[in-house]
Amino acid sequence: MWRPPERxxxxxxxxIWPTTAEAAxxxxxxxxxxxxxTLAQRTxxxxxxxxxxxxxxxxxxxxxxxxxxFAHGRPGAIVVEATGxxxxxxxxxxxxxxxxxxxxxxxxxETVRKASGxxxxxxxxxxxxxxxxxxxxxxxYFQRFLAITEQHRAAISAHDWSEQAVRDHxxxxxxxxxxxxxTPRELEALRFGYRERVTDTDLAHISDLPAVLPDxxxxxxxxxxxxxxxxxxxxxxxxxxxxxxxxRLNDRDDGYGGTREHRxxxxxxxxxxxxxxxxxxxVVGCRFLSEDCIDGGNTxxxxxxxxxxxxxxxxxxxxxxxxxxxxxxxxxxxGAATYPYTGPSGYECMPQxxxxxxxxxxxxxxxxxxxxxxxxxxxxxxxxxxxxxxxGFQQAEDILRGDQADIIGFARQSLADPxxxxxxxxxxxxxxxxxxxxxxxxxxxxxxVPVTCKLWDRVDRDAPGVRKTPDxxxxxxxxxxxxxxx
Numbered sequence: 001m002w003r004p005p006e007r008x009x010x011x012x013x014x015x016i017w018p019t020t021a022e023a024a025x026x027x028x029x030x031x032x033x034x035x036x037x038t039l040a041q042r043t044x045x046x047x048x049x050x051x052x053x054x055x056x057x058x059x060x061x062x063x064x065x066x067x068x069x070f071a072h073g074r075p076g077a078i079v080v081e082a083t084g085x086x087x088x089x090x091x092x093x094x095x096x097x098x099x100x101x102x103x104x105x106x107x108x109x110e111t112v113r114k115a116s117g118x119x120x121x122x123x124x125x126x127x128x129x130x131x132x133x134x135x136x137x138x139x140x141y142f143q144r145f146l147a148i149t150e151q152h153r154a155a156i157s158a159h160d161w162s163e164q165a166v167r168d169h170x171x172x173x174x175x176x177x178x179x180x181x182x183t184p185r186e187l188e189a190l191r192f193g194y195r196e197r198v199t200d201t202d203l204a205h206i207s208d209l210p211a212v213l214p215d216x217x218x219x220x221x222x223x224x225x226x227x228x229x230x231x232x233x234x235x236x237x238x239x240x241x242x243x244x245x246x247x248r249l250n251d252r253d254d255g256y257g258g259t260r261e262h263r264x265x266x267x268x269x270x271x272x273x274x275x276x277x278x279x280x281x282x283v284v285g286c287r288f289l290s291e292d293c294i295d296g297g298n299t300x301x302x303x304x305x306x307x308x309x310x311x312x313x314x315x316x317x318x319x320x321x322x323x324x325x326x327x328x329x330x331x332x333x334x335g336a337a338t339y340p341y342t343g344p345s346g347y348e349c350m351p352q353x354x355x356x357x358x359x360x361x362x363x364x365x366x367x368x369x370x371x372x373x374x375x376x377x378x379x380x381x382x383x384x385x386x387x388x389x390x391x392g393f394q395q396a397e398d399i400l401r402g403d404q405a406d407i408i409g410f411a412r413q414s415l416a417d418p419x420x421x422x423x424x425x426x427x428x429x430x431x432x433x434x435x436x437x438x439x440x441x442x443x444x445x446x447x448x449v450p451v452t453c454k455l456w457d458r459v460d461r462d463a464p465g466v467r468k469t470p471d472x473x474x475x476x477x478x479x480x481x482x483x484x485x486x
Contacts, residue, residue: 001342001442002344002346003354004356006355006356010361010437012361013361014391014392014395015393016394017424018393019427020425028393028396029425032406034077034283034317035231035280037283040074040119042076042400042407043407043408043410044387045410045411046385046410047125050063050451051093051444051448051451052066052092052476055091055092056095057090057097058104062450063104064111066477067080069418069477070112071111071115071116072419073414073418073421073423074117074422076120077120078112080122081094082235083096083125083126083127083220084096085220086128086216092448096126097216105124105223105224105228105229109229123230124229124233125235125287126220126221126224126232128216128242129241130198130240130241131196132196132338133337134193135333135338142170143171146190148167192331192338195326198245198250198257199250207254209245210256213242213270214266217234217274218270219277221274225278231282231284231285231316232283232285233287233317234267234274234286234287236286238324242267245263248292248298250263260305260306264305267286271284271286271314271315272313285318286317286319287320288318289303290320290368291303293325293345294343294345304370305374307372307374311380315382316383317383317384319384319385320367321387322348323341323344323348324345324348324349326338326340327343327345328344329341341442341446348363350412351437352439353438360389361395362390363388364386364388365404366404368386369404372403384406386407386409389437390408390409391410391435393424415441415453417433417434419478423481423483436454438454440454441453459475461475463479
């Protein structure tokens with residue numbers, strides 16, 4: 001992952017923990033209305049992909065154990081990981097693109113309800129993504145993947161050469177000369193791996209996105225409802241289809257690119273299609289970016305506009321992340337795919353303890369405050385979820401009391417200690433396992449292996465009943481906690 005040049009070392013500072021009485025009167029642990037539902041408290045576990053599904057997208061015992069462990073901490077809501085809405089291969093990423101996934105998802109909702117005593121509400125994040133391929137070996141790229149054109153032949157004066165001769169010649173050229181022969185997209189495919197964009201409207205399936213996506217999301221939401229979820233979160237963030245449609249880099253000329261209004265058009269049409277399908281008694285929210293954090297990408301002003309538009313379209317909550325884009329990602333190794341959290345925008349999404357003068361804690365709060373204010377100015381009271389480096393009670397309480405957000409998302413902190421919510425609410429804050437923001441978890445995510453936390457994944461790993469990673473080196477869930485009152 002990219003690191004800021006300042007390289008200032010920060011320490012987490014959760015501050016003073018509340019007594020039981022102080023927690024009972026805190027805004028953080030007060031109810032909040034989210035559409036038709038009331039959350040028991042304003043605490044939220046955002047979607048995190050733990051890489052525990054089967055290779056064909058089914059719920060596993062390891063998936064159930066992951067969410068059961070979070071549910072024992074009894075947060076106000078848990079958002080289940082990004083789940084693919086298409087019935088296509090996607091590795092160990094959960095899927096919801098066919099009715100055959102409903103049974104496993106139903107078991108998941110039942111597991112969370114039982115573990116939380118019915119207190120925690122459960123949403124599922126719905127994701128669409130376009131094709132991305134691994135970075136090829138140069139020889140393989142020139143021999144198998146590059147489509148030879150007349151432009152290539154002209155650039156190397158090879159009009160009469162056989163196609164194989166052209167391929168062999170290109171494969172032998174150095175990088176500098178290739179820049180004069182290959183198009184920018186061809187160079188990218190060679191150096192990073194081929195990646196589809198929402199602007200590739202010469203491809204029929206990309207051109208047809210406006211006709212296809214609303215129904216795909218709506219059908220997935222209907223399956224989520226059948227499986228017993230309390231709602232869905234439409235994934236409009238980071239490097240994926242909907243975020244790319246929202247981006248300033250989207251210059252489609254079919255009415256779905258260019259101006260803010262046109263870029264928001266398909267995401268809004270999708271919200272309305274989902275709402276029409278599931279009705280008013282099922283929560284529909286969305287996750288989007290407060291800033292793209294890339295050159296030429298969306299700013300907070302763009303996000304403020306989108307937030308108001310999504311509220312107008314009828315979402316029940318707005319959840320804000322930031323960054324995490326392909327455009328500034330590091331070049332992957334040969335055989336690996338580009339990972340959208342390795343550049344400066346990825347750092348903005350998951351800043352670590354080595355940071356700049358702004359530090360890694362609460363980096364998203366001010367942008368979210370501005371977006372929330374724009375939503376309120378437009379006349380909507382849609383609750384807004386803020387996430388990003390929030391780990392202390394007073395930090396969270398101050399955000400809420402300052403009207404900067406309505407709900408607090410704890411991602412890495414809840415991974416470090418799924419019992420944060422129960423511990424703090426019951427006056428046991430001193431027992432919290434505080435996240436160190438080393439991004440140990442993010443490094444595992446980048447490798448697409450089971451995500452765990454360094455603070456607990458080797459603690460009592462050989463105890464009876466502990467599920468471990470396939471190599472046996474790490475436990476898959478945090479140890480159980482019981483208060484020691486005396």
